Amino acid sequence: MKLIYIIYDILLLILFMLYLPVLLYKMIVKGKYREGILERFGFLAAEKIEQFEGQPTIWVHAVSVGETVAASAVVTEVKERYPEHKILFSTVTDTGQGMARQIVKEADETIYFPLDFSWVVGRALSKINPEVVILTETELWPNFIRLAKENEAKIMLANGRISDSSFAGYKYLGPILKDMLANVDLFSMQSEQDLEYIQSLGAEQTKVYNNGNTKFDQDYAQPDSSKEEELYQVFKLNKEQPILVVGSTHPNEEEQLLPLYQKLKDEFPELVMILAPRHIKRASEVESLYQQAGIKTVLRTEIETRDPSQDSVIILDTIGELAQIYGIADLVFVGGSLIEKGGHNILEPAVHGKLVFFGPYMFNFKANTRLVLDYGVGIQIEDVAELTEEMLYYLKNEDELKKKGRQAVQMIEDNQGAAERNAKLVKKIIDSKVRFESGSANAINKEGL
Known part of the structure; x- marks a missing residue:
């Protein structure tokens, strides 16, 4: 399996080098991607990470604005249950970063997500060492998931969504997909179709739940x-x-x-x-x-x-x-x-x-x-x-x-309540007291967690 990840790193590097001229053009001419460039390569500023040293930490990741909005409701519920835990929130896009700083008030710090090279991800994880990783929607990154698991982090996909294009694309990952899905402890999906898609890709049935969409629970967009x-x-x-x-x-x-x-x-x-x-x-x-x-x-x-x-x-x-x-x-x-x-x-x-x-x-x-x-x-x-x-x-x-x-x-x-149900699953993997069983939103409620 290690060889597969080496091949993945090599392919990722080739794609990065091919895209590099475009990336440099966007950085120099259009000013994109300049902010957080060191964080994208796993170099986290000391003043950002010192507060996480020796502290139980939950790393929440959302790619951009929409995912950040959906994740914010989960973060609120999780922080209420685990106030002693530090929250690190990461995004990929500049707009997502701006939105996170604006609405994810419970986050102790926000950073840009590291590129999924093993040496980059390893550097970032060594500085943070999260107890729990919460990935949102379709943010499944093989090296990040593998190395977080090796660091004994519990990993959850929250508000999971698999589009038709993502469903087709993931299949090209082959054996690496199987290993990646095996390393995720729980999948909390938005709908029955998303549940079926993730199971078809290889996720174990006992790990997959249909908990609805957390965007129904977002606070910042409520009527005011x-x-x-x-x-x-x-x-x-x-x-x-x-x-x-x-x-x-x-x-x-x-x-x-x-x-x-x-x-x-x-x-x-x-x-x-x-x-x-x-x-x-x-x-x-x-x-x-x-x-x-x-x-x-x-x-x-x-x-x-x-x-x-x-x-x-x-x-x-x-x-x-x-x-x-x-x-x-x-x-x-x-x-x-x-x-x-x-x-x-x-x-x-x-x-x-x-x-x-x-x-x-x-x-x-x-x-x-x-x-x-x-x-x-x-x-x-x-x-x-x-x-x-x-x-x-x-x-x-x-x-x-x-x-x-x-x-x-x-x-x-x-249709509200998905954020609370996701938070109950986070509690489940943190407490590690209950054996994971095949479930749904109703099954979780019956457990009374």
Whole structure:
């Protein structure tokens, strides 16, 4: 088995060297990946790690913003049960790092996740030596898992999600996949499909649980009337005008949505659209696109200059605000779904009691899509023409829109508790008192942990 990991290291190094010119270009020209570069290679600053020396530590890892949001609810529950444990939180992306510093208040420190070379991971683990490692969603890294296990850490996949593409990709890992899955102590998956996928890949049935999605339990995105009042004032909006929030868009989507905005604006002249590109560095690109179409826009970072009589498209170029901005929306569209990207988090708007619209490509969020459709709080459209028709209908029928909002709140309430169930599993592996048995969320509740 050791030979397999040597081969994995070599292949990873080859891929890294091939990507290095692109990486250097992005670092030098675009300024990406500069922050935390030493941490990515396992060099952790003394002032960051000294507090973990000799202390029981739980290392929680989430790749980016969405995963950080989902993990935050688990961290809150775990810290409540184990206040004496130190929490180290890691991310891969800069945006994830920014979000973690903003909302994961229980974390004692945040770092960038080390690259999965054995010598890099080994260096980082030797400095932290976690008692428990909690990986989230699809963050399964062979060397990190292997070396953490060799260091006698308990390892758990929390809020586990296996997309169709991930399911196909993991199969190429061959024997290393089998060993990696064997080294994970528990898999807490979001849905029955995720449970079936991870078992099909080779996870032992006795280690796998279906505990639901922790994004139903996130605290920072909960409705906050004072925050909403502040947003109305800062954005220079009034509660009588229709507000369309378009979140997490990608290239080609903003262009497709131009006629939607123009048609809605024709019929509802007071309408304002708040548009949030998935990657905020594209904000100026999106701004240019809309200005070329003759539409007055303003960036969120320049909102104090907004003229309410003219600037009817606000482009969000900040991190961490979108979830709260959904709270002031009348209509919500979630991007990544008009193109073959696979969609984004459609639960965040539902938390605020919003009917959510999305396109045909939601293959990365199948369970969430089924859920909102089953509750009648999501509308999936084939194209922008259908989206325009549906949105116009609900703008003209406010009572039905409010009814959908109440149904959305009910859906959230009916499905909360995943973070607590994940925390119970963390307690289980820390205490090491109970033999792992095949289970589900109900089985865990029956145990009374």
